[in-house]
Amino acid sequence: MELVCIVCPVSCNLEVVMEDGKIKEIKGAGCKRGVKYAEEETICPKRTLTTTIRTTDNRMVPVRSDKPLPKDRVFEVMEKINKVKCVPPVRIGDIILEKVYEDVNIIATRNIG
Numbered sequence: 001m002e003l004v005c006i007v008c009p010v011s012c013n014l015e016v017v018m019e020d021g022k023i024k025e026i027k028g029a030g031c032k033r034g035v036k037y038a039e040e041e042t043i044c045p046k047r048t049l050t051t052t053i054r055t056t057d058n059r060m061v062p063v064r065s066d067k068p069l070p071k072d073r074v075f076e077v078m079e080k081i082n083k084v085k086c087v088p089p090v091r092i093g094d095i096i097l098e099k100v101y102e103d104v105n106i107i108a109t110r111n112i113g
């Protein structure tokens with residue numbers, strides 16, 4: 001499997017060599033962070049979710065997950081997000097949805113008065 005490391009702007013081209021369903025070797029990483037990134041992307045890819053939640057007075061609050069989520073859980077979390085409305089005022093960092101998946105919270109990224 002080939003990947004581009006997104007951890008820093010160097011953007012190393014990584015190659016994950018698999019054998020019997022396990023990682024045998026990771027080539028091309030310029031540092032250990034790239035090795036860790038390739039391992040995570042191969043075993044359990046994660047993403048920070050960014051989206052919006054509607055307020056009770058019909059405005060949109062930009063939000064994000066406070067930790068990366070497993071990529072295969074993003075749809076399930078979006079369904080939960082789409083069912084709620086938040087009550088203004090909202091401040092940056094406020095938890096809008098608590099423990100939406102394990103210990104991941106959805107937090108506001110903009111103030112809404």
Ligand code: SF4
Nearest residue numbers: 005008011012030034
């Ligand atoms: S492997 Fe290291 S040097 Fe290369 S892009 Fe990733 S973080 Fe940057």
